[in-house]
Amino acid sequence: MSTVPELVIAAAAAARTRIAAAESLTAGMVAAELGTVPGASAVLQGGVVAYQNSVKEQVLGVDGALLQSAGSVDARVAEQMAAGVRRLLKADIGISTTGVAGPEPHDGKPVGTVFIGVAAGAGSTSRAFHVEFHFAGDRASIRSQACAAALDLLAAELGAA
16 A cells, blocks of 8 residues: 555655645755655655745745735635745746644734645646645644645645546
8 A cells, every 4th residue: 555655755756746835834844854755766856845925026036015914824815835845946836835833822813823825837838726725633643634635635636646
């Protein structure tokens, strides 16, 4: 039986699809999970750990006014992070994570609120979307659940789910 990271890497390799990750909440966990799979170097372009808003804005190109008004835990921020890392690392698919792992609420959002962004497609079919999650548990559990959800979204985007 294959793991989700193995399915993602196999599907991406078969489709010659390059993946990049922009991670805030998960701080590199998604890219690290993909990197455990032999052959990941054929498809994993890299990742950006964008914990601070300044990195989201200056490196990934997230709109500073959006970060000011909505904060970092926001659907549009997740989409812009995914699009930004995709552009920055010249990938076919960008995945992003942002949210609140706790122990305290952040940006007016309760602990467990997570947004995962996906940017994919080319030219006129280029698109970015997000999925909102509300996970329960402690900080480590919320981060692990967010990582697993991001990998599941990648698998679905690649038709490997």
